[in-house]
Amino acid sequence: MIHDEIFAKTRQRFVLPEGICYLDGNSLGPLARDVPERVAQTLTAQWGEQLIGAWNTAGWVDMPGRIGDRIARLVGAPQGSIVMGDTLSIKVYQALASALHLRPERRIILSDTNNFPTDLYMAQGLIASLDQGHSLKLAVPEAVLEAIDDTVAVVMLTEVDYRTGRRHDMAAITAKAHAKGALVIWDLAHSAGAIPIDLAGTDADFAVGCTYKFLNGGPGAPAFIYVAPRLAPLVRPALSGWFGHEAPFAFDPDYRPASGIERMRVGTPPVLALAALDAALDIWDEIDMTQLRERAVALSEQFIAEVSRGLPDLVLASPRDPARRGSQVSYHFEDGFAVIQALIARGVIGDYRAPGIMRFGITPLYTNQADIEAGARALVEVIATRAWDNPRFKVKGKVT
DSSP states (O other): OTTHHHHHHHHTTBOOOTTOEEOOTTTOOOOBTTHHHHHHHIIIIIIIHHGGGHHHHTOGGGHHHHHHHHHHHHHTOOTTSEEEOSOHHHHHHHHHHHHHHHOTTOOEEEEETTSOHHHHHHHHHHHHHHOSSOEEEEEOGGGHHHHOOTTEEEEEEESBOTTTOBBOOHHHHHHHHHHTTOEEEEEOTTTTTTSOOOTTTTTOSEEEEOSSSTTOOOTTOOOEEEEOTTTGGGOOOSSOOGGGBSSGGGOOSSOOBOSGGGGGOOSOOOHHHHHHHHHHHGGGGGOOHHHHHHHHHHHHHHHHHHHHHHOTTSEEOSOSSGGGBOSEEEEEOTTHHHHHHHHHHTTEEOEEETTTEEEEEOOTTTOOHHHHHHHHHHHHHHHHTTTTOSGGGGOOOSOO
16 A cells, blocks of 8 residues: 555554544544643643743744644645634635625626535625625536636635535636636635645635644634735735734724734634644644645545445445545435444444435545455445444434
């Protein structure tokens, strides 16, 4: 298997419960071993001993930019172009509001029918708040490129489809949008930490992403926002919070945006959550994204091959060509929720997204060949024997 030695070492840096095959890192990454100590140090040695002085002495105030720079390396962005804070929904709102402000003569937001709902909801809410005649236009993913014309203000897309793993062509879409005078926002929720990304090389305008999936920052970990350096001085922050002010501690009554990406900060940063993310990111210091991608492709191809041998009629929802998908493999099965619950009962954790999509994350930092074999074997057994057809596997909790 490709790059075995590298990823055998990174696997040891995670807490992985005995007897569990974890194929859900595309939804929530596992706990990195260094996180508890780092958070404890932040609690006791910083908050406990330094009290409020830790904003300066422990560098809390600079964490959003410093950690943003660590993520920048993983997404092909220059230093000083990414800042952390808030949730992904908030970052989508910020990016979209800023992009629309830069295209005041246009009223169309273009997205795709498979985009993650929160992105669409934030667009709908912003349109209603602006009340200036904007509209959200949706195209099927395969038709987005041809739908970009000179009426479009902003193209807003998730690079990797959360259900199927299908990948948009970032370079081609960005180039077409720019040729038509539109701006582009890329949601990297299922890309950052999963596939090589080149925001600078593709001349992306805005990007946003979460850090609790492939980056393993923990539940509710802070999101990030990228603004191209050429646009940063022009951007008007729609959420003009005090930490995005030019001089937060001057306490001026009027807002003046900070320079560069700092103006996209909003409120007080979540220090404990950032400390957890910072520790999790240490694992990435020695990781080459090309090697990670090669490993992910090899593992996903193995998974598909083994499932296909046992279940030749199971419908693959992900693109068969690995170049066209992210780091997950998805299958369509009408009773997919029950199948996933039956798998979890056997110690194989994937997840389900309506309607009928079973997702399996391929996360090379800790997923190995044995996990792939165990996961594929369990999936084949559960469906072939109809083990899923049990009332206890059909009871849905608040989170599915």
